[in-house]
Structures are given as C-alpha cells and as structure tokens.
Amino acid sequence: MAEFFQQVVAGLATGSIFAALALALVLIHRATGVINFAQGEMAMFTTYIAWTMIENHGMNDWLAFGLTLVIAFGLGLGLQRAVIRPIERAPLLTTVIVTIGLVLIFNGLASLIWGAEVRAFPSPFPNDTWEIGGVAISQQDVGTFLTVLVMVSLLWAFFQFTKIGLALRASALNPDASRLVGVRVGWMLAIGWGLAAMLGAAAGMLTAPTVFLDPNMMQAVLIYAFAAAVLGGIDSPFGAVAGGLMLGVGLNLIGTYVDFVGAGLRLPVALLIILVVLLVKPSGLFGKPVTRRV
Amino acid sequence: MALLELRDVEARYGPVRALGGVSLAVEQGQIVAVLGANGAGKTTTLRSISGTVKRSGQILFDGKPLGRRGPESVARLGVAHVPEGRGTFAEMSVEENLKLGAYVRRGSLDEDVARVSRYFPWISTRLSQHAGTLSGGEQQMLALARALMSHPRMLLLDEPSLGLAPLVTREIFRIVSELNEKEGLTVLVVEQNAAIALEVASYAYVLEVGKVAVSGPSEELARNENVRKSYLGY
Amino acid sequence: MKRTDLGGVLLFVLGAAAILLLPRFVSDFRAQQFAYVGIYFIALLGLNVLTGYTGQISLGHGAFMAIGGYTTAILVSDQGLKLGSHTFSADVKDIWTIPLAGLVAGIAGFLFGFPALRLAGLYLALATFAIAVAMPGVLKYDRFAQFTGGGGGINLFESAARTRPAETTDPITFETISKPIKVLGLEIASFNEWLYYLSWVVALFMLAVAWVLLRGKNGRSFRAVRDSELAAASSGVNLATYKTLAFGISAFYAGVAGSLLAIATTFVNPDTYPITLSIFLLVGVVVGGLGSLWPLVFGAIFIQFLPLWAQEVSKAQGAPAVVYGVILILVMILLPGGAAGLIRRLKTLYKSRLPSRPLSRTSD
Numbered sequence: 010m011a012e013f014f015q016q017v018v019a020g021l022a023t024g025s026i027f028a029a030l031a032l033a034l035v036l037i038h039r040a041t042g043v044i045n046f047a048q049g050e051m052a053m054f055t056t057y058i059a060w061t062m063i064e065n066h067g068m069n070d071w072l073a074f075g076l077t078l079v080i081a082f083g084l085g086l087g088l089q090r091a092v093i094r095p096i097e098r099a100p101l102l103t104t105v106i107v108t109i110g111l112v113l114i115f116n117g118l119a120s121l122i123w124g125a126e127v128r129a130f131p132s133p134f135p136n137d138t139w140e141i142g143g144v145a146i147s148q149q150d151v152g153t154f155l156t157v158l159v160m161v162s163l164l165w166a167f168f169q170f171t172k173i174g175l176a177l178r179a180s181a182l183n184p185d186a187s188r189l190v191g192v193r194v195g196w197m198l199a200i201g202w203g204l205a206a207m208l209g210a211a212a213g214m215l216t217a218p219t220v221f222l223d224p225n226m227m228q229a230v231l232i233y234a235f236a237a238a239v240l241g242g243i244d245s246p247f248g249a250v251a252g253g254l255m256l257g258v259g260l261n262l263i264g265t266y267v268d269f270v271g272a273g274l275r276l277p278v279a280l281l282i283i284l285v286v287l288l289v290k291p292s293g294l295f296g297k298p299v300t301r302r303v
Numbered sequence: 304m305a306l307l308e309l310r311d312v313e314a315r316y317g318p319v320r321a322l323g324g325v326s327l328a329v330e331q332g333q334i335v336a337v338l339g340a341n342g343a344g345k346t347t348t349l350r351s352i353s354g355t356v357k358r359s360g361q362i363l364f365d366g367k368p369l370g371r372r373g374p375e376s377v378a379r380l381g382v383a384h385v386p387e388g389r390g391t392f393a394e395m396s397v398e399e400n401l402k403l404g405a406y407v408r409r410g411s412l413d414e415d416v417a418r419v420s421r422y423f424p425w426i427s428t429r430l431s432q433h434a435g436t437l438s439g440g441e442q443q444m445l446a447l448a449r450a451l452m453s454h455p456r457m458l459l460l461d462e463p464s465l466g467l468a469p470l471v472t473r474e475i476f477r478i479v480s481e482l483n484e485k486e487g488l489t490v491l492v493v494e495q496n497a498a499i500a501l502e503v504a505s506y507a508y509v510l511e512v513g514k515v516a517v518s519g520p521s522e523e524l525a526r527n528e529n530v531r532k533s534y535l536g537y
Numbered sequence: 538m539k540r541t542d543l544g545g546v547l548l549f550v551l552g553a554a555a556i557l558l559l560p561r562f563v564s565d566f567r568a569q570q571f572a573y574v575g576i577y578f579i580a581l582l583g584l585n586v587l588t589g590y591t592g593q594i595s596l597g598h599g600a601f602m603a604i605g606g607y608t609t610a611i612l613v614s615d616q617g618l619k620l621g622s623h624t625f626s627a628d629v630k631d632i633w634t635i636p637l638a639g640l641v642a643g644i645a646g647f648l649f650g651f652p653a654l655r656l657a658g659l660y661l662a663l664a665t666f667a668i669a670v671a672m673p674g675v676l677k678y679d680r681f682a683q684f685t686g687g688g689g690g691i692n693l694f695e696s697a698a699r700t701r702p703a704e705t706t707d708p709i710t711f712e713t714i715s716k717p718i719k720v721l722g723l724e725i726a727s728f729n730e731w732l733y734y735l736s737w738v739v740a741l742f743m744l745a746v747a748w749v750l751l752r753g754k755n756g757r758s759f760r761a762v763r764d765s766e767l768a769a770a771s772s773g774v775n776l777a778t779y780k781t782l783a784f785g786i787s788a789f790y791a792g793v794a795g796s797l798l799a800i801a802t803t804f805v806n807p808d809t810y811p812i813t814l815s816i817f818l819l820v821g822v823v824v825g826g827l828g829s830l831w832p833l834v835f836g837a838i839f840i841q842f843l844p845l846w847a848q849e850v851s852k853a854q855g856a857p858a859v860v861y862g863v864i865l866i867l868v869m870i871l872l873p874g875g876a877a878g879l880i881r882r883l884k885t886l887y888k889s890r891l892p893s894r895p896l897s898r899t900s901d
Contacts, residue, residue, distance in 0.1 A: 044659050095870050101658060102594060106823050107869050109816055113862030120855025172406070179392055179403050186390035189353060190453070191378035191407040224855070232670060235663060243659070277674050283667040288652050291660045 011144045016261045022150035024257020025157035029212040030227075030234035031241065031249035032161065033205035039244050040181040040201040041093070043104045047111035049231030051088075052209030053224060054115045055081040056217050057123050059210075060130055070133040074214060078207045085206025089199040119224040130217035153215045160211055161250055164204065177201060229276060233260075236279040239286050242296025251295060256282070304366055306331045306457060306489050307352070312360035314344075314351050321347040322358065323513040329457070334483050334490040336504035336521070338497045338535060343510040345493040346387050349459045352491075353377050353384040364457075379407050383455035387462050389446040393435030397426060397445060400434050404449030412452070419448040422478050440471035447478070458482075460492040464499065472496065476503045497535035501525045509534045545748075552831070553741050560730050569729040569801075570841060575736030576797045577837035581821045582740075582747050582830065583790020588819070589827035590751065591783040592763030594658065597665030598791045599815035600672040604645050605638035605792025606799035606809065607676070610691040612637065613800075635739065638796035639789045646788020650781030669815040676807040690806025732801050739797065743790060747830055750786070759783060760828065791818075824868055826877020835876035 030048060037045045045051075059077040062068040068076075092111070096103050134152030138145040168174035179187040180197035187194050212234075213227060220226050233256060241252025260275050292298045305328040314322040322344045329335045337345045351358040354369065354377045362369040364380055374384070383404075392400050401419065405412050420427040423444045429437075434445060443463055450458055460479070464472040480503050482488045494500035501507060501521040508518040509530070517530055524530050531537055560568045584598050612634045649668075656664055677688050751759065761769035762779050770776050799805045817840045825836025843864065847857035872879055 038659075044662070092866060092870075096873070099869075099873050102588070102819075102823055102827070103869050103873055105594070105662065106820055107866050109820065110862040110865035110869070113858045113865070117855035117858025117860075117862065121853055121859060122855075125854055172402075175399060175402060176406060178395070182392055182394055183390065185355070185374075186386065186392060187403070188355070188374035189378060189384045189386060189390060190403050190449070191375050192403070193375050232667075235666075239663060274674075277671050280667040280671040284664055287656055287660050287664045287667075291656060 012265065013262075014144045015146070016265050017258055018146050018150050018154075020258030020261035021254060022147075022153040022257070023261070024237075024254040025154045026212050026215050026230065026253075027233045027237045027256055028250040028253025029157050029160070029208045029215075030230060031237035031253045032164075032246055033208040033212070034234055034238045035241075035243060035246050035249040036201055036205045036208070038238075039246070040177075040198050043093070043101070043108070044243075045111075045202075045205070046105065046108040046231075047115060048205065048209050049227035049234070050112045050115035050119075051081070051084065051206055052213035052230075053227040054119055055084065055206070055210035056130070056213035056222060056226075057119055059214050060128065060217075060222055061123075063131060070131055074133060074211075077210050077214065081206040081210035082203040084203075085209075086199045086203035088206075089202035090195075093202070094195065094199075116224050125224055128222040130214070130222045132218035149218065156215060157211065160208070164208075165246075173197075173200070232276065233279050236283045238293075239283050240293055242293030244297070245293065245295040248293050248295030252293065305329060305363075306333075306365060307491065308361075308363040309348070309352070310361040310363070312348070312351050312358050312362060314347050314356050314358040316347075316356070321356075321513055322351065324360070325351075325510070325513070325515055327508050327515065327518070329489060329491050331489055332483070332487045333506060334479070334492065334504045336497075336500040336507040337491065337493045337510060338495075338500060338507055339510035339516075340534075340536070341495070344513040345495075345510055346461055347513075348510070349384060349386075349461050349491070349493055352459060353382060355384075355386075378453070381454070381456035382459060383450035383453055383457070384459040385446045385450050385461060385463070387465065389442050391434045391437075391442050391446055391449070393433070395434055396431050397434055397437070398430040400445055400449050401426075401430075401452050404452030407453050415452050415454075419451050422451075422482065423448050439466050440468070440475070443467060443471075443475055444478070447475070451482070455488070457489045457491065460490060462493055462495060464494060464496045472499060476500075479503060497531075498525075498537055501535075549741075549745070549831075556737050556741065557734070560733050565727055565729050568727075568733045572729065572733040572736045572801060573798075574834070574837045574841045575733070575740040576794050576801065577818070577821060577840055578740050578834050579736075579743050579797070580791050580794035580818055581825055581833040581836050582743055583787040583794070584818050584822045585787075585825075585827065585829070585833055586747065586751070586759070586790070587783045587787035588822055589829070590756070590759035590763060591780055593653070593780065593783065594662040594819070595665040595787070595815075596662050596812075596819060597667075597669035597672075597815050598787065598818045599810045599812065600665075600669045601642045601646055601788040601791035602795030602798060602814065603672050603676065603805075603810035604788075605642040605795030606805045607691070607795075608638040608641045608792070609634040609796035609799045610686075610805040632735075635793055635796045635800075639793035642792020642795065643785050643789030646791070647781055647785030649788070650784030651777075653784060654777055654780055665815070666812070669812045673807040673811060686806070688807060690804055690809070692804045735800070736797050739793065743793065744830060747790075751830070763828075820865065824865075824875050826875030826880075829875070829877030832875065832877035832880055 030052065033048050033052075034045065037043060037048070055077050058080055059073045062073040062076060063070060088111070092107060093104065096107060132149055132152075134149045137148045139148060139151075140146075168178055176187065176192045177197050177200060179190075180192055180194045181201070184194045187197070212230065216230055217226065234253070237252035237256045238249050239252075240256060241248025241250070256279065260278060263278060264275055286293060290298075307329040309325055309327050311324045311326055312322055313320065313324055325344065325348055327335070327337070327348075337348055339345050347356060350356040352362060352369075354372050354374045364377075364382065369377065369380075372380075378384070392403065395403075398416075401416055402412060405415055408415075416427070416430075425441070426445070426448060434442065437445060447460075447463075458479075463475050463479075467475070476499055479490060479492070483490055490504075492500060492504065497507075501524060504521050506519070507521050507524050509516050509524070511534065517524065517534060524535075559571065563571070580598060580602060584595065587593050587595055587598075653661055653664070750756075758769070758779055761772065762776060762783075766776055769779075795810065798809070802809060821836035821840040822833065823836070824839045825833035843861055844857060847860035847864075850856065850860050868875075874881065
C-alpha cells in the first residue's frame with residue numbers, strides 16, 4: 010500500500026511536468042492552430058539559461074527560476090513576432106517545418122554555447138523525504154507538483170479575471186471579431202507564445218534535477234506532453250493538465266503493477282495512448298468533438 | 304462636414320473586384336442605409352471602412368483619412384462594426400461579450416452595462432449565460448449592445464435582419480432608431496430588407512455590382528416605383 | 538500525346554541520360570552520395586502523393602521505409618528466416634526483394650489508411666509521428682528478435698562478409714557479392730557505382746510511374762481531396778478510396794526506398810530508420826515543392842547534402858544543426874513553394890520576357 014502511494018505521488022510530480030508542457034502546447038494550438046514541435050527544445054534552452062545564472066553568477070535558485078520565466082516569456086513573444094508571424098497565412102505544413110527548424114536551432118545552440126556534456130542541475134527543493142504513516146514522500150516530488158499547481162492556477166486566474174486574459178481568450182476564439190472591438194490580435198498571439206514558453210521553462214527547470222541537464226533532455230518529455238495533450242484534448246487547457254497528471258500517475262502504476270511493462274516500455278505505452286486516443290476519440294477526454302463547418 | 308465620407312473606394316477579394324469606386328457620405332446624427340442585391344458589395348463597403356479588407360481610394364472619418372488602418376485601429380477611433388453573422392463570442396458569457404465591447408475604454412463598466420440594459424432589459428438578468436445559447440434575435444441584440452459599450456461615434460450595422468423573424472427585426476430597428484434619436488448615434492446600416500431599412504434611415508444608397516446605382520432621401524426612393532422594382536425587389 | 542507532354546518526355550530522356558552518365562565523372566564517394574539522393578528521391582515521390590496531392594500530413598514515413606528495409610533484409614540475409622518448416626535462404630535473388638519490400642510496405646500503408654481516414658491535419662501528423670517514434674523500439678523488442686534481429690539488426694550480406702579473408706578491410710566490392718555486372722558494355726567497378734545505378738534506375742522508373750499515375754483525372758481527383766474534401770466528395774470523388782490509395786502508394790514508394798537503403802548500408806538495425814528520417818522526408822517534400830514531381834530531386838539533394846554543407850560552415854558542436862535550422866526557416870519564409878515554386882516563378886519571368894505569343898496551357 011505504501012508503494013502505491015509513493016508511486017502516485019511520484020506520478021503526480023512527473024505528471025505535473027507533463028501537464029505544464031502539455032498546457033504550453035495547448036495554449037499555442039488554441040491561439041494559432043499550430044503544434045509547436047520546438048516547445049521542448051525551447052524549454053531546454055531556457056533551462057540552460059537558468060543554469061548559467063545559478064552556476065556562473067551564483068544566483069539564488071528561486072531568483073533564477075523567476076528571472077528565467079521572464080526571459081522565457083520574452084523569448085516566446087519575440088519568436089512569434091519574428092518567425093511565426095511572417096508565415097501566418099502560409100499553409101499548416103510550412104509552420105510545422107518552421108518549428109522543426111527551431112528544434113534544430115535551439116538544440117544546436119545549446120550544444121554550441123554550453124557544450125553537450127551532461128550536467129547536474131540544482132533543485133530548489135531539499136533532497137529529503139517526509140515520513141507520513143510509513144510512506145516515504147519525496148519533498149522534491151511535492152515541491153514540483155505544488156510549483157506547477159501554483160503556476161497553472163495563477164495562469165487560470167489571469168485568463169479568467171484580467172482584461173488581457175479576456176482579450177487573449179477572445180483572440181483564440183474569434184480573431185476577426187476581436188479585432189473589431191479593438192483587440193490587437195497579433196500581440197495577443199505573441200503573448201500566448203510568451204506564456205507557453207514560460208510554462209515550458211518551468212517544466213524544464215523542474216525536470217532537470219532528476220534527468221540531468223543536456224541538450225536532448227526534453228525530447229522524451231515532449232512526447233509525453235503530446236500524449237497528455239492528446240489524451241486530455243488538444244484544445245482543452247483543463248484537459249492538458251488533467252491528461253498530464255493522469256499520464257504521470259498511470260505510467261507509474263502500470264510500470265509497477267503490470268509485469269511485462271518494464272521501465273523501457275513507458276515511452277511506447279505513451280505512444281500507444283496517443284494512437285488509441287486519436288483513433289477512438291480524436292478530441293480527447295475533455296475536448297469538444299471537432300465539427301466540420303459546411 | 305460629414306462624419307464619414309467615402310471617395311471612390313475600390314476593394315478586391317483576390318482577383319475579384321467587389322467595389323469599383325463607391326462614394327458616399329454620412330452626416331453626424333444620420334441613419335444612412337446601403338441597399339442592394341446579394342453580392343452588390345454592401346458588406347464589402349462596411350469592411351472597407353472598418354479596415355477588415357484592403358481597399359484603395361479615400362475614406363475620411365471626421366475629416367481625417369483612415370489610411371491603411373486595420374480594424375483594431377479603426378475601432379479605437381470610435382467606429383463600432385457589428386459584422387455579418389453578429390460576431391458574438393459564442394463560448395463566452397453575455398457579460399464577457401459586453402466587457403470585450405468596452406475593450407478600448409478604461410475604467411469601470413458598470414454604468415455602461417446599466418446603460419445598455421435600458422435598451423435591452425433582458426441582458427441584466429442573463430449576464431452569465433453562454434452567448435451561444437441565445438436565440439438569433441438575442442444574439443443580434445447582444446452584438447448591438449456590445450457595440451454600444453464602447454461609446455462609439457458611429458455604428459456600422461451589417462444585415463441585422465439576417466436570419467431573424469420579421470417581428471424581431473422590427474424590434475431591433477426600433478431600438479436603432481431610438482438610439483439615434485436619444486443619443487444622436489450615427490448609423491450606417493447595410494440591409495437586404497430594403498423596406499424596413501428605408502423606414503428607419505433618412506438617406507439611402509443602392510449598390511449594384513460594386514458601384515452606387517441610385518441614391519437619395521429614403522422617402523423618395525421608397526416612393527419611386529422604378530427604383531423599388533429594379534433595385535429593391537418590392 | 539500533347540505537345541507539352543512530348544516536351545516532358547524529351548526532358549525526361551535527356552535527364553535520364555545525364556543521370557546515367559554521371560558516375561563516369563565523379564568520384565566513387567560522390568557516387569554513393571548521389572545514390573542516396575536517388576533513394577530519398579523515391580521516398581519523396583511517394584510522400585508527395587500523400588501530402589502534396591491529397592494533403593495528408595505524415596511524420597512517419599520513415600516507418601514505412603523501415604518495413605521495406607527490414608523485409609528486404611530478412612529475405613536477403615541468410616540468417617535463416619523460419620516460417621514454419623521453410624527456411625528462406627540467400628538464394629532469393631536480391632533484386633526481387635525490392636518490389637516485394639515495396640509491396641509489403643504498401644499494404645501496411647494502405648491498411649493504415651483506413652483508420653487514418655478519421656484523422657485530419659495535425660491529428661494525423663501526431664499519429665504518424667507516434668508510429669515513427671515507436672518503430673525503433675518495436676524493432677528492438679526481444680519478442681520480435683526472431684524476425685528482426687533485435688537490437689543487433691540484420692546483416693544483408695553476411696555470407697559475403699564471412700567468405701572474405703578476416704584481415705581484409707576492403708569495402709565490400711561487388712565481386713564479393715555476386716558476379717560482376719556489365720552495363721552498356723562497361724563494367725561497373727565498385728559497389729557504390731552499382732548502388733548508384735540501381736537507385737537511379739529504380740528512381741527514374743518510379744518517377745515515370747508516378748507521372749502516369751497522377752496524370753489527368755486521377756491527379757485531379759487526388760488534388761481535389763487536398764484542396765477541399767467537401768467539394769471533392771460532392772463532386773463524386775470517393776474520398777476513402779483516394780485517401781487510402783494515397784497512403785498505400787506513398788508507403789509502397791517508401792518501402793522501395795527503405796529496401797534500397799538497406800542494400801546501401803548493407804545492414805539494418807533499429808536505428809537505421811529513426812524519427813529524424815521521417816522528419817527530414819517531410820522537409821524534403823516541402824523544400825522540393827508540394828505537388829510537384831521531378832523538382833523533388835532538389836528536396837532529396839537538400840536533405841542529403843545540407844547536413845554536410847552545414848558542417849563545412851562550422852564544425853563546432855551544434856553549429857551544423859543551427860545552420861541547417863536557419864536555412865530551413867529561411868527557405869520556408871522566402872520560398873514557400875519550394876524548388877518547384879521557384880522554377881514556376883522563373884518560368885513566368887522567362888515567359889514575360891519573350892515577344893508576345895499566345896500562352897500555351899501547360900499541364901499541371
């Protein structure tokens with residue numbers, strides 16, 4: 010039983026990381042109809058920036074965390090304005106290829122600037138455990154989960170209760186009508202990319218302590234994030250978060266209790282989930298079924 | 304000086320020329336109608352003004368040329384465009400739709416909500432309702448209310464009668480008329496239903512194939528049998 | 538045949554002749570590189586039928602290449618694929634396995650086309666992406682190792698390798714595989730040259746097949762599906778047929794290409810067909826020009842040579858990737874129609890300079 014709770018807690022921690030990155034993917038997809046294949050590499054890149062601030066400038070962990078989020082926001086915003094906006098009217102495939110180009114650029118830049126060696130990344134949380142009723146709960150796990158929870162909640166409040174949040178939602182729903190009431194839709198999309206980049210940065214900085222920092226560290230996480238987003242519904246922010254948590258916990262439990270699924274098969278299981286969901290209910294658990302307007 | 308003036312405005316959708324040189328004027332406090340058959344260019348005229356479609360020629364608002372302004376910028380000048388199909392944010396609540404209408408304004412919106420509720424009493428009781436679940440007539444009224452939230456100097460109304468029952472259409476035009484009388488709101492309304500438009504507007508332009516075919520005071524056009532039969536369909 | 542068709546055939550013959558004469562003038566190493574261009578060209582032709590013509594995005598065609606490659610490897614190698622009591626041996630003529638590999642992959646693609654009917658746009662991209670990522674893992678899986686050779690993969694020409702003296706470090710030349718081949722009276726000197734001719738003969742053949750397939754009504758039907766499924770369906774185009782057919786055809790081409798790749802590298806293992814291959818195939822189709830045929834060769838040149846040229850710019854770790862990515866983005870922004878788009882623009886430019894004569898309608 011203790012094992013069960015430990016796996017659930019650990020699953021919630023990894024799941025919250027999936028949720029953060031999945032939410033980033035959903036945000037961008039809702040706003041611009043595009044899947045940003047470079048979301049993981051952007052997250053990795055901003056995590057390196059955090060690392061530089063902590064290691065080379067001796068900055069406090071949390072200060073670096075906050076500063077990196079701001080930098081990530083700027084990066085996402087700038088990227089949308091500079092690279093994505095010029096191809097706004099181009100077909101979907103063009104944007105897919107551009108995001109693939111971004112994957113190469115960010116991955117290459119990370120190697121170029123910091124080298125490809127695997128590095129340790131400090132965790133802002135103590136490496137201790139709490140003993141609760143015979144169950145050892147990792148403080149790192151709880152910290153990770155709570156951090157993502159706080160960020161997602163703040164983001165939700167931002168979208169629901171602020172004027173810009175309203176404008177952001179409107180721009181994603183109906184860009185033409187939004188322009189008519191005076192919303193600068195172009196900048197709203199850029200802000201959307203900035204927020205997504207922030208979420209990615211958080212996901213990266215929370216992943217790095219466990220998997221260690223190297224240019225390829227986010228590639229598997231990105232795939233899990235795809236699985237979470239597809240599972241929850243690629244247009245549903247709530248679905249992304251729920252999907253991420255379900256995936257994290259589910260994979261842990263399957264790995265523990267189902268015999269032939271060893272650690273090596275976690276990724277294929279996630280991929281299988283993507284396929285099955287897409288074939289059975291493409292709009293995911295919480296998404297609205299896609300209706301084709303005639 | 305007219306509040307809005309179009310001089311020789313042309314607009315295209317790709318290779319198709321929708322407007323081939325339209326000139327019209329709307330005085331402050333007037334209700335002007337733009338009439339004509341489907342495809343005559345009525346909607347395109349409004350889109351040219353709000354900047355939703357690329358156009359050439361001169362458009363002067365308050366004496367100043369609009370230039371290459373996009374819709375966001377035109378909205379800030381005080382031109383509220385209620386598009387074809389209402390443009391309501393169906394997945395948002397009535398209240399959120401109204402808030403978006405007031406996007407360009409600062410400060411508290413409570414007064415404005417109270418104000419629009421005077422014209423559309425049902426709004427104050429259904430603020431949290433999903434806009435998509437409103438009836439067609441209610442959505443049209445919501446679109447109108449949303450436009451009013453920004454205290455516009457001019458209202459561009461595109462086919463308000465579309466898809467609505469005659470009684471509901473009458474109600475909407477009655478409200479437009481009231482807004483014009485009580486608040487001096489200038490209105491440029493595009494309509495296929497020429498009869499009801501001519502009752503409310505003081506002046507009208509009839510478009511045909513992207514150009515102004517006939518124009519004049521509403522009573523004259525309404526009385527002229529030729530005009531009615533050739534252009535207005537009744 | 539129409540005049541423009543005749544012109545096309547003439548260009549084809551000229552191009553084919555040029556291609557077949559090329560190895561006389563380039564180094565052995567280059568010949569191998571151009572052979573790879575031919576292999577990618579075949580895969581791009583197929584992917585283009587799917588993406589350029591019916592508008593379905595696939596990020597997973599590397600997986601179909603893997604199916605083709607492994608089919609050939611299994612049949613060609615003498616690791617003794619056992620099916621019941623029958624053991625396949627190395628007697629199976631190597632060349633026959635190429636179309637067979639294509640067929641197996643094609644059937645797989647066609648079957649995948651059915652569930653794929655339910656997916657559109659990005660959903661299909663994600664699904665094919667998932668398959669391509671999963672493929673190496675599936676190939677590594679121990680339970681399938683009996684067929685796939687597991688993590689170690691399969692050596693195609695193991696028997697040839699075994700008969701070589703142990704100390705030899707010579708590249709596998711054609712003599713060690715089979716009898717020397719003569720083409721047009723000239724003996725082919727090396728494995729790489731043989732590979733080049735094999736790839737390009739197949740490529741030219743597949744190009745001709747594609748051209749015939751996509752002419753006229755068929756091509757229009759495919760394109761109608763891409764431009765508007767609703768309009769196509771209302772005009773009587775059977776959506777399901779064309780979409781699944783497109784998957785099958787594109788997978789067939791990929792299978793042939795994968796088979797050739799297996800022969801080229803002389804072995805297959807789970808990492809021969811990684812997700813990056815699928816991604817670069819899509820890149821190649823877009824850079825070559827969606828909906829075009831022979832300009833796709835530029836796409837193949839792009840994906841074969843750009844990584845190498847990027848390394849010329851800078852060998853610092855990570856720099857080639859950055860160069861590649863930047864060039865890729867620039868191409869997308871500046872040349873959204875790919876090489877084919879550029880060619881079209883040059884053609885109109887050229888035509889506008891000529892003294893005015895009635896414009897002939899070029900077949901698309």
